Each structure stands twice: as C-alpha cells, then as structure tokens.
Amino acid sequence: MTFVSDSKAPSIALVGATGAVGHTLIELIETRRLRHNGVRLAASARSAGRQMEVDGRTCTVEDLEGFDFSDVDIAFFSAGTSVSEKWARPAAAQGALVIDNTNAFRMDPDTPLVVPQVNADVLTGRPASGIIANPNCSTIPLVRLLGTVEQRWGIRQVVVSTYQAASGQGQHGIEELQEGSELALHDPDAELPAERFSKPLAFNVVPFIDRLLDSGFTMEEQKMLQESRKILGLPHLDVTTTCVRVPVVNSHSEAVWVEAAAPVDRTELVDRLAALPEVTVHDRDVPGRFPTPLTAGNPDHVHVGRVRVAPHNPRGFWLWLVADNLRIGAALNAVQIAETVLDRGLL
CATH class of the missing domain: 3.30.360.10 (Dihydrodipicolinate Reductase; domain 2)
Structure with a gap:
C-alpha cells in the first residue's frame, strides 16, 4: 500500500474516477506505489455515492459539483474537455496542482505540456496556470x-x-464496439450502433x-x-x-x-x-x-x-x-508527471 500518514505526502483527487482512464489511474497509483496521504474520487452526479477501492481503502465517489479542492495537493482530471474547462482552473485556484488529461489547456502558454521522458526540464516550478497538461494519446x-x-x-x-x-472513446467506446461486433456476427444486415464514433466501428x-x-x-x-x-x-x-x-x-x-x-x-x-x-x-x-x-x-x-x-x-x-493508450497515452504519463513533480519538490 502507498497510503501513508506522513503529512508531507500529497493528498490526491481523481476527477473522472469512474471512467476507463480513472480506473487505470487508480491501478497505477497502487502498482507504482505513489505515496499519498489520501485519495478522493470525484465524478458527475450520476456516479456520486458509488464506492470504489483505492489502495485497500473504500472511497465514496463525490459529486464534482461543489467538490472542495482546498485540501488537495494533486488533482488528476480525466472527465473530458468540457469538465476540465469548467473545473480545472477553480481547482487550481483553490491550491491543487492539476494534471489534466484533456485538450483544454495543452496549447495554453501558461500551461506546460509534458512527457517526462522528453521534456521534464520544463517543470521547474508551479506553472502560472496551476495546471500541467497531459498530451494526446497518439x-x-x-x-x-x-x-x-x-x-x-x-x-x-x-x-x-x-x-x-475503441478505448480512445472510453468505456462507452469499448462497449459500442463489442455490441456492434456481436450484432454484426448474428446479422450482417443489422443496423450497427454509431454514437461514440462517426460511423459504426465493428468490422470497419x-x-x-x-x-x-x-x-x-x-x-x-x-x-x-x-x-x-x-x-x-x-x-x-x-x-x-x-x-x-x-x-x-x-x-x-x-x-x-x-x-x-x-x-x-x-x-x-x-x-x-x-x-x-x-x-x-x-x-x-x-x-x-x-x-x-x-x-x-x-x-x-x-x-x-x-x-x-x-x-x-x-x-x-x-x-x-x-x-x-489508456496507460502510456493517458494515465501512466499523468502519474509519471506527478512522480516528477514530487521528486523535484515542486508542490
């Protein structure tokens, strides 16, 4: 377990905890033994109240609406661009260092865009925006x-x-591919789902x-x-x-x-x-x-x-x-950014 009582260890929030990248972030926090003194989970109202295990501890998912970031050191955002556009800056204003896994701030001049193996040297202090952007999965x-x-x-x-x-469109993208594949196998003339993708993805x-x-x-x-x-x-x-x-x-x-x-x-x-x-x-x-x-x-x-x-x-x-793409293209790079921040004492 990486939960510690040391007050110098960071408190962590995961926004979008119930999604595919959120699940992967939880797994990586555990397997890479990222030290922390607590993890809080946040998501949309429809997921609030759900219970998830993090490092052997049961955490209740909180509604992002009204979530208090004032006691959070690092906040991972993986709930989509529109959510980051609305909530990332307020979270940073409350004191959290936001590591954002969307397109919302990647080209913002006050926000470093970081792949630690390539340009960790840009992390010399807390960014002016309070946000570090995670690049696109490709x-x-x-x-x-x-x-x-x-x-x-x-x-x-x-x-x-x-x-x-398909996982580039999250768990719903995976489910749409699986559903469409099953339909096509049973009926080649069936109308296949195309909500997450602009055309049906199964066998295409x-x-x-x-x-x-x-x-x-x-x-x-x-x-x-x-x-x-x-x-x-x-x-x-x-x-x-x-x-x-x-x-x-x-x-x-x-x-x-x-x-x-x-x-x-x-x-x-x-x-x-x-x-x-x-x-x-x-x-x-x-x-x-x-x-x-x-x-x-x-x-x-x-x-x-x-x-x-x-x-x-x-x-x-x-x-x-x-x-x-869920690990290297998203969650792993985000965790490695956090590891770099902690190693350099930048909080």
Missing part, C-alpha cells in the same frame, strides 16, 4: 521516439497514420476522429502537429497525420515515416531507440519482427518494429509503433 509515444532522432540527425518531415482503438475502419477543421484535417490530426511542436520545442516541425479509428479494444498503433536532415544508419537508429527508457524494439535482433495490440507485451512500454531505412532515400525511414 502524440505521447510518437514524441518519445522523435526526440532522439532530432538530437542525432535532425528532422525534416514526419508523416503518420494512426490506428486508434473510420478515418475521422474528433471534429473537422476548416483545413480539412480533423482536430485529432491537428493535435498531433501542434503538440509535437510544443513538446519537442520545434515550432516549425513538419508533421502531417491521418488518424483512423480501428476495431481494436485497446492500444493505439502508428505507421511513421520520418525524413531526417542527414542519412540514417539503421543499426544506429535501432540502438538509439532501444536505449530509450521504457521502449522495446522488437526487430532489433530479428529484422521484420513487429508488435501488435494483442501481442506487444509490457503495457508500460512503447513497442517498436518494422524499422526500415528507405534504400532510395537514406535520410528516410519507417517504423511501426504500438502503445497502450
């Missing part, structure tokens, strides 16, 4: 790999196609995530561009993306083309990627080996395979990555 694994490429060879362009799981792929922008790109695609630039400190980085929802329960995959500024040696590239913290390169010893959402392995690692330098363009290479 941006996090990508920038964890691009950083070392930029340092060694420089980057001219990145082209990404994502293959994003949907190249449209989030809302459409005037540019013709979706907001999900725009996020990957602007967030990568901010995290890597490269305001002119050229990233272009097609984001696709696929009928997978959990774990996002990405096909990534990178054109570097100098010729790339595959052996050196693989060695540099494999040396990164919490990264597994599957074809380091067996060329062509690759991870999949079902078989990748350690859910706390970014999994890489199919690393190929283009024979016709030695500055360009492809790779395939898989990462658990």
Whole structure:
C-alpha cells in the first residue's frame, strides 16, 4: 500500500474516477506505489455515492459539483474537455496542482505540456496556470521516439497514420464496439450502433476522429502537429497525420515515416531507440519482427518494429509503433508527471 500518514505526502483527487482512464489511474497509483496521504474520487452526479477501492481503502465517489479542492495537493482530471474547462482552473485556484488529461489547456502558454521522458526540464516550478497538461494519446509515444532522432540527425518531415482503438472513446467506446461486433456476427444486415464514433466501428475502419477543421484535417490530426511542436520545442516541425479509428479494444498503433536532415544508419537508429527508457524494439535482433495490440507485451512500454531505412532515400525511414493508450497515452504519463513533480519538490 502507498497510503501513508506522513503529512508531507500529497493528498490526491481523481476527477473522472469512474471512467476507463480513472480506473487505470487508480491501478497505477497502487502498482507504482505513489505515496499519498489520501485519495478522493470525484465524478458527475450520476456516479456520486458509488464506492470504489483505492489502495485497500473504500472511497465514496463525490459529486464534482461543489467538490472542495482546498485540501488537495494533486488533482488528476480525466472527465473530458468540457469538465476540465469548467473545473480545472477553480481547482487550481483553490491550491491543487492539476494534471489534466484533456485538450483544454495543452496549447495554453501558461500551461506546460509534458512527457517526462522528453521534456521534464520544463517543470521547474508551479506553472502560472496551476495546471500541467497531459498530451494526446497518439502524440505521447510518437514524441518519445522523435526526440532522439532530432538530437542525432535532425528532422525534416514526419508523416503518420494512426490506428486508434475503441478505448480512445472510453468505456462507452469499448462497449459500442463489442455490441456492434456481436450484432454484426448474428446479422450482417443489422443496423450497427454509431454514437461514440462517426460511423459504426465493428468490422470497419473510420478515418475521422474528433471534429473537422476548416483545413480539412480533423482536430485529432491537428493535435498531433501542434503538440509535437510544443513538446519537442520545434515550432516549425513538419508533421502531417491521418488518424483512423480501428476495431481494436485497446492500444493505439502508428505507421511513421520520418525524413531526417542527414542519412540514417539503421543499426544506429535501432540502438538509439532501444536505449530509450521504457521502449522495446522488437526487430532489433530479428529484422521484420513487429508488435501488435494483442501481442506487444509490457503495457508500460512503447513497442517498436518494422524499422526500415528507405534504400532510395537514406535520410528516410519507417517504423511501426504500438502503445497502450489508456496507460502510456493517458494515465501512466499523468502519474509519471506527478512522480516528477514530487521528486523535484515542486508542490
């Protein structure tokens, strides 16, 4: 157990505790032994009163409306952008350091956007906004790999196609995929549900995530561009993306083309990627080996395979990555931000 009576240990609040990311946050607080002197849970009125176990202690979910953050040191927000827009700043004003897992503040100049393995150096004190933003679930694994490429060879362009799981839409997204799959198996002509996704996801792929922008790109695609630039400190980085929802329960995959500024040696590239913290390169010893959402392995690692330098363009290479979007793409990165804050004494 990580609950301690030490008054110097932080008190924690989880907003959106009953959702898929909230459940994962609770699991990680327990398994990573994040020290705390108490965890409070908050959610919408319809979930208030529900009881959940945290570190062997029974916690009652409180209604976010009227929740008092004055005795909270760290508040994890994972209840959606609209909830964060309404409640994150008031929580910070009451004294909580907010770690926000939505798009609400990622591009706010007073709010650092953090992937600890890449840009922990931006955490030098309490942010002016009182908020630290957690990046998009597809941006996090990508920038964890691009950083070392930029340092060694420089980057001219990145082209990404994502293959994003139903869990990106939370537990309701998973349930809609499962329901639609069962319906389709029993009746191929059945009308399949499409509430969480713009088209039915069962036995389908949907190249449209989030809302459409005037540019013709979706907001999900725009996020990957602007967030990568901010995290890597490269305001002119050229990233272009097609984001696709696929009928997978959990774990996002990405096909990534990178054109570097100098010729790339595959052996050196693989060695540099494999040396990164919490990264597994599957074809380091067996060329062509690759991870999949079902078989990748350690859910706390970014999994890489199919690393190929283009024979016709030695500055360009492809790779395939898989990462658990509920953990690496959300809850784990948020907990690692909290660990960094605590290690540096920034509360």
